[in-house]
Amino acid sequence: MKVVKKIALVLLIVFVGIQFIPTSRNQSDTVPSTDFMRVNKVPENIQKKLEGSCYDCHSNNTQYPWYNKIQPVAWLLEDHIKEGKAELNFNEWDDLSNRRKNSKLKSIISQIEDGEMPLSSYTLIHGDAIFSDTEKQEIIKWMTQLKDSL
């Protein structure tokens, strides 16, 4: 019993302690002129879906729910965002050449088609980020048109 109490106490101290370690926040007030939504005519429903399901990890601005400010969740999230933005940043869309846009769109289409994106660890908490079959079809169709128009 004593041992259990001691372990619990140590864990509590560690938990409180790590809250003081700063993490960088992915937040920005401005949407740059290179943003995907600003350079493409995106239908409203698709825009909403992309912003709600993708922009948290694929743009310069994450909507943080309260529990994402608590460690170690915040660390996990920080890593995902870093990786996500390196792969694709919707805010910097128009910085890409047509060759790069074509490749990114191909990846977007293929990932949504196969249900690899949004990540299941993300939709576990963000239930509304899941794409329904109809939404999938709509987005894939629209993204394919955009790719063919490059």
Add this chain to the structure above:
Amino acid sequence: MMKNLKMSIAAMLMLTISFTNAQEKEKMKMDHSKMDHGKMMHKKGDAKTEAILSDYFSLKNALVADETKKAALAGTKLVASFKAFDAGSYSKEQQEELADIIEDATEHAEHIAKSELGHQREHFKTLSKDVTDLVAITGTKNTLYEQFCPMYEGGSTWLSTSNEVKNPYYGSKMVTCGKVQKEINN
């Protein structure tokens, strides 16, 4: 005596003229060969381009044989070969184009290094376009054949060193599907 002198002067003059002329011609010839040489350097590819192509062809052959692991390995090698590519001797415009091609191609090669067969083939399609565009700028020592399969993803091309069709998009399922679309001979 006077006549002789005149003749000698005339002969000397003629000689001088023809000598300068020959020199001029020689210079022009040299200029020409210099130009040709420069052109050749760009049009015949270099060791770094050939290294990229060699990795690309091992990747293609692995896909023809449905061998995921070999394809992944070739993908890893390609990433290194793209990194080693040196665009220093090209014009500024070409350098920009080459940098864009290599950035894109590297991403596809990276994905091929860690994906299953179906995805490897998807990435191979865009990679093939990148490598074709690269060779259009750099040139290569060997004759290449651009081949075309109308069935895979609305029509897809790839490069081969042989004019015999072996389809990397379908492998053993439909290995002879396709045709030679173009001979690349630079």
